[in-house]
Amino acid sequence: MKKQRIILASTSPRRRELIATLGLPFEVRPSHTPEDTPEDYTPQQIVEELAYRKAKTVYDSYDSELAGTIVVGSDTIVVLDGEVLGKPKDEQDAYRMLSSLQGRTHEVYTGVTSISGEDGRVITQHRRTKVKMKQLSPDAIHAYIRTGEPSDKAGAYAIQGLGATFVDSIEGCYFNVVGLPLSLLSEQLSELGLNVLSIDE
Ligand SMILES: Cc1cn([C@H]2C[C@H](O)[C@@H](COP(=O)(O)OP(=O)(O)OP(=O)(O)O)O2)c(=O)[nH]c1=O
Numbered sequence: 635m636k637k638q639r640i641i642l643a644s645t646s647p648r649r650r651e652l653i654a655t656l657g658l659p660f661e662v663r664p665s666h667t668p669e670d671t672p673e674d675y676t677p678q679q680i681v682e683e684l685a686y687r688k689a690k691t692v693y694d695s696y697d698s699e700l701a702g703t704i705v706v707g708s709d710t711i712v713v714l715d716g717e718v719l720g721k722p723k724d725e726q727d728a729y730r731m732l733s734s735l736q737g738r739t740h741e742v743y744t745g746v747t748s749i750s751g752e753d754g755r756v757i758t759q760h761r762r763t764k765v766k767m768k769q770l771s772p773d774a775i776h777a778y779i780r781t782g783e784p785s786d787k788a789g790a791y792a793i794q795g796l797g798a799t800f801v802d803s804i805e806g807c808y809f810n811v812v813g814l815p816l817s818l819l820s821e822q823l824s825e826l827g828l829n830v831l832s833i834d835e
Contacts, residue, residue, distance in 0.1 A: 638828045641751075643692035643707040648794065652814040653706070656830050658823075663692045665707060669720070677713045681745030682758045684709035689747040689756075700751030704826050707747045710813045712789030714740040719789045728779050728790040735789060736770035736800070742789070742811045748822040757822045761815040763806030765793070770800060 642653050643665035650662050665688035671680045689707030693700070712719040714734055722728035745760040770778075783797060784790035791797035793804075793811045807815045820830045 638702050638704065640823070640828075641692060641696070641703050641705045643688045643705055646813055648812050649708065649814045652809060652812060652816060653819075656816065656820065658828070658830065663696070665689070665692050667691045669709075677711060677718060677741070677743045678745070678760050678762075680718065681709045681711055681743045681760050682747070683745070685745035685747040685760075686756070686758050689749050693749045693751075696751075703751035704823060704828055705749045705751065706819065706822075708744055708814050710742065710744045710788045710811075712740055712742050714738065721786055721788055722784055722790045725779050728784040729775055731790040732770065732775045732778070732784070733772070735767050735791070736775070737767065739764055739766045740789070741765070744810045744813060744815055746815060746819055746822060748819070748826055750826045752827070755826060757825055759818060759822065761807050761810040761818050763804055763808070763810045765804050765811060766802040767791075767800050768802045 639659035640653065642649060642660055642662045644662060645664040653660055667687045669684055671683055685708045689705045693705045719731050722731055742763045742765055743760055747756060747758040749756050778796060781796055783792050783795050791800060793801055807817060809816045823830060
């Protein structure tokens with residue numbers, strides 16, 4: 635069987651760590667794409683469109699042979715009462731996001747696109763995870779922002795970091811919250827001919 639590998643179209647260190655856990659050969663190519671979408675897009679349309687855009691940009695610009703590779707892109711947003719929360723613009727924005735999320739349940743959407751280098755076949759899907767956050771005092775929110783953790787995270791928190799202490803419970807895939815739902819990704823890879831548990835060395 636032909637050797638297969640993944641090209642992860644991402645600048646995110648979390649996604650790199652997560653994909654590494656699959657134990658497959660992979661390389662990372664940053665995908666710098668515009669993240670604007672039409673006003674009337676639903677959360678699932680947003681994350682699916684952006685995941686596709688990231689993967690397609692890297693796929694189109696790849697300068698070597700793509701046969702035997704699968705290009706993967708993904709995008710994560712937090713949604714509270716229909717409002718989409720991306721990454722905070724600054725500390726004030728992070729404070730606004732965290733004070734609206736505390737004591738409530740929100741949804742995290744991640745879109746994932748896999749493109750086969752073999753035949754250009756594209757699979758785009760998303761997962762949704764519900765996250766219930768504890769009540770937080772303004773002091774706790776300020777202290778958390780001072781750690782710097784919120785700055786590059788959708789919704790201004792990281793469930794895999796200190797933000798874990800704010801999370802009461804989740805319903806759905808944990809890895810979806812961190813930015814790459816591994817079970818969904820493994821299904822896509824398998825659909826495109828790359829079986830995570832039976833890779834040829
Ligand atoms: C809610 C949450 C988000 N995040 C992160 C995952 C994503 O990296 C980030 C959302 O931004 P994205 O735009 O999805 O990704 P990115 O810009 O970091 O990386 P890429 O190059 O792949 O586009 O928020 C966490 O790390 N932990 C969390 O608990």
